Amino acid sequence: MKKNSVRIISLLLVLVISLLAFVSCNDDTEPEFEEVDYVSQLKLDMNSDTKKAKVTVHLYVDGDTTHFNIDDRQMFPTGIIKARYLAINTPESTGKIEPFGHKASEFTRSKLESAKSIIIESDTTSWKADSTGSRYLLWIWYQPEEGAEYRNLNLEILQNGLALASKTGDNRYGDTCTKALSQAQKLKLNVYSNEKDPDMYYGDAIVLSLKELRMNPELYKGKDVAFEATVYCDTNHTVYLADYDEETGLYIGMPAYYGFNASPFLLEFLSPGNRVRIVGNLQYYEAGGTYQVSDLRYDVMEPDSDANCRLIEEGTLDGFPEIDPHELLTGKVEVEVDTVDEEGNETVTTREFTRAELSVHTAARMTGLKVVDVYTTSKGDSKGAMTLTCEYTYTDANGATKTGRIDVRTTVLYENDDTVNGAVITSDAYMGKSINVSGFIDYYDGSYQLKTYAAKLIEVVG
Numbered sequence: 172m173k174k175n176s177v178r179i180i181s182l183l184l185v186l187v188i189s190l191l192a193f194v195s196c197n198d199d200t201e202p203e204f205e206e207v208d209y210v211s212q213l214k215l216d217m218n219s220d221t222k223k224a225k226v227t228v229h230l231y232v233d234g235d236t237t238h239f240n241i242d243d244r245q246m247f248p249t250g251i252i253k254a255r256y257l258a259i260n261t262p263e264s265t266g267k268i269e270p271f272g273h274k275a276s277e278f279t280r281s282k283l284e285s286a287k288s289i290i291i292e293s294d295t296t297s298w299k300a301d302s303t304g305s306r307y308l309l310w311i312w313y314q315p316e317e318g319a320e321y322r323n324l325n326l327e328i329l330q331n332g333l334a335l336a337s338k339t340g341d342n343r344y345g346d347t348c349t350k351a352l353s354q355a356q357k358l359k360l361n362v363y364s365n366e367k368d369p370d371m372y373y374g375d376a377i378v379l380s381l382k383e384l385r386m387n388p389e390l391y392k393g394k395d396v397a398f399e400a401t402v403y404c405d406t407n408h409t410v411y412l413a414d415y416d417e418e419t420g421l422y423i424g425m426p427a428y429y430g431f432n433a434s435p436f437l438l439e440f441l442s443p444g445n446r447v448r449i450v451g452n453l454q455y456y457e458a459g460g461t462y463q464v465s466d467l468r469y470d471v472m473e474p475d476s477d478a479n480c481r482l483i484e485e486g487t488l489d490g491f492p493e494i495d496p497h498e499l500l501t502g503k504v505e506v507e508v509d510t511v512d513e514e515g516n517e518t519v520t521t522r523e524f525t526r527a528e529l530s531v532h533t534a535a536r537m538t539g540l541k542v543v544d545v546y547t548t549s550k551g552d553s554k555g556a557m558t559l560t561c562e563y564t565y566t567d568a569n570g571a572t573k574t575g576r577i578d579v580r581t582t583v584l585y586e587n588d589d590t591v592n593g594a595v596i597t598s599d600a601y602m603g604k605s606i607n608v609s610g611f612i613d614y615y616d617g618s619y620q621l622k623t624y625a626a627k628l629i630e631v632v633g
Contacts, residue, residue: 206358209330209351213344215290215312215321221343222293226252228283231457234261234275234333236306237283239291246298249551255306256325257294258348259334262362267430268452268466270368271361273393275333282324286313290321294342305552310344326351332360376450376468376478381414382423385529386506386522388453388462396464397450397477400425401487402443403534404611406582406624408433409463410441411611412449413492413533419504421526422492424533424611427451428465437469437480444488448481461531461614491536491609496577497565499535499612500619502526527619530612537621538607539563539632540579545598555583555595558620561606578620579608581629588625596626605633 217223226239235256241247261279264272283289292310293299299308312321328334329348332355340349356363367373376395384396400412403424408431413424427449429441440447451464469480504524540561548556559579567573585593607630610623623629 207350207354209347209354210322210327211320213323213326213347215292215323220296222296222298224252224291226289226291228289231276231280231283233264234272234279234328235259237279237311239289241291251551252291252298252309253306254291254309254311255301256328257308257310258325258337258339258342258344259328260337261328261334265454265456265458265465268371268393268454270371271333273370274361274368275328278328278331278333279324282313282315282322282327283311286315287317287319288314288321330355332356332358332363335362372452381412381425382416384453385423385425385462388455391453392455392462394453395450395468396453397448399446399448399483401446402441403488403491404624405441405443411532411534412447419506419529421504421529422533422535423529424531426459426461426463426532427467428456428463429467430465433467434469434471436471436474437467440482440485441480444486445482446484446487448477448479448483450478450480491534494530494535494537494612495565496537496540496563496621497575499526499530500575500577504529527612527614531614531619532611534609534611535621536607536609537563537577537579540577540606540608542579542601542604542606543576545602547598553583557581557584557598557601559601559606578618579606579610579629580613580615580620580622582624584626584629586626588627601629601631604631606631 224241224243226241228237229240229251230238232238236254238251238253240250241252242250244250261275262269262272264276290312292312294308294310300306301308311324313324314321323344326344326348329339330351336352339345339352342348355361359365370393372394374395376397377391378397379391381398381400384391384398398414400414402410403413404411409426409428411424411426413422415421416423429437449464450468452466454463454465455461456463467480468478470476470478473479474481502525504526505521506524506529540563542559543562544560546558546560548554557580559581560576561579562574562576565573565575584596586596587593608621608623609628610621613620613622
């Protein structure tokens with residue numbers, strides 16, 4: 172009996188050991204993963220044969236594009252180098268809006284804004300432009316605090332899972348970049364998390380008036396919005412829209428950026444004069460210093476859907492609204508603003524705006540302007556564009572006639588608006604002349620101006 176008991180116990184022990192061995196062999200638990208800061212391992216070598224320059228930020232664009240001020244005027248006559256970050260491709264945040272795009276953009280900005288010093292580096296022995304020819308492929312190094320080692324921002328963006336690969340291994344720091352990318356994927360950070368971006372709006376478009384959008388843009392930033400307006404201008408892949416407001420008696424405007432790859436069906440009805448429904452995402456456009464609607468929605472399979480941009484009525488435009496330049500620059504307007512917060516609480520306040528604040532981006536026509544000075548841009552992308560300094564007359568409160576000034580900014584203008592065969596129009600065409608101009612109100616370098624984009628919109632009258 173005792174032998175049988177011993178035998179049973181032995182068999183049980185063998186069974187338990189076998190089960191433990193089986194469980195051990197099939198344990199899916201991954202070993203603990205040790206996170207590495209690859210950025211601290213990569214060092215800036217100031218003695219290498221690459222090009223390097225100490226720079227300051229001129230303009231933040233998005234997560235992988237920044238414009239820097241640079242002292243090398245021989246290579247960069249404007250004093251600006253437009254950097255496209257090497258090895259990375261962050262989600263879009265300016266035109267089309269993609270998940271984690273804004274987070275990537277804010278990450279880049281936060282590092283550079285607080286940096287004590289910034290150095291740009293080429294990947295080879297010379298500065299190399301990207302496929303656009305206007306941006307340069309660069310490594311961005313920043314010093315987080317005085318005396319600290321420089322950190323490579325391109326690599327840090329990759330390490331934080333805020334970018335997709337873009338020839339990540341095909342560069343001088345390729346091995347380190349590839350390791351950082353693999354780690355971000357393994358840790359499921361941000362774009363690799365398979366989760367929704369908590370900072371991105373995923374709801375239906377908010378239906379509102381253009382006036383409400385302009386009065387409270389901070390409430391709708393990053394959200395899909397829908398409104399009706401009339402198209403006045405189409406230039407630089409952007410349409411300028413306006414809607415008449417009965418309360419103020421003013422036209423209120425907003426630009427909508429449709430970009431380079433817009434559907435031809437969308438472009439067909441985004442024509443000046445048409446009244447349209449716009450559905451897109453409200454964004455703050457850093458380069459222009461203003462709000463705009465971008466990532467316009469259009470599904471060719473459902474052209475009449477309320478989730479789409481669509482045509483409401485053709486040919487509703489009856490000329491550009493005329494505006495007095497003195498009233499634009501000095502007038503004040505009181506507006507009742509009705510605000511509803513996220514809890515549904517409604518607040519009505521009276522706010523005072525300058526006439527110019529409410530009119531910016533709005534189509535306008537000014538008459539009787541006298542051109543007294545012309546500045547022609549001689550360098551850069553806008554070479555040939557002009558700023559016409561114009562005088563106008565007005566009557567003050569005492570009945571006296573006074574003179575004021577306003578600038579009219581043009582794009583590069585061509586005879587008969589023929590950009591292929593027409594000659595570039597120069598300052599001689601307008602200097603000392605009286606003109607009537609149509610365009611849209613713009614804000615540049617602290618001042619309001621009238622911007623125009625076609626020769627046919629400038630009428631020389633004397």
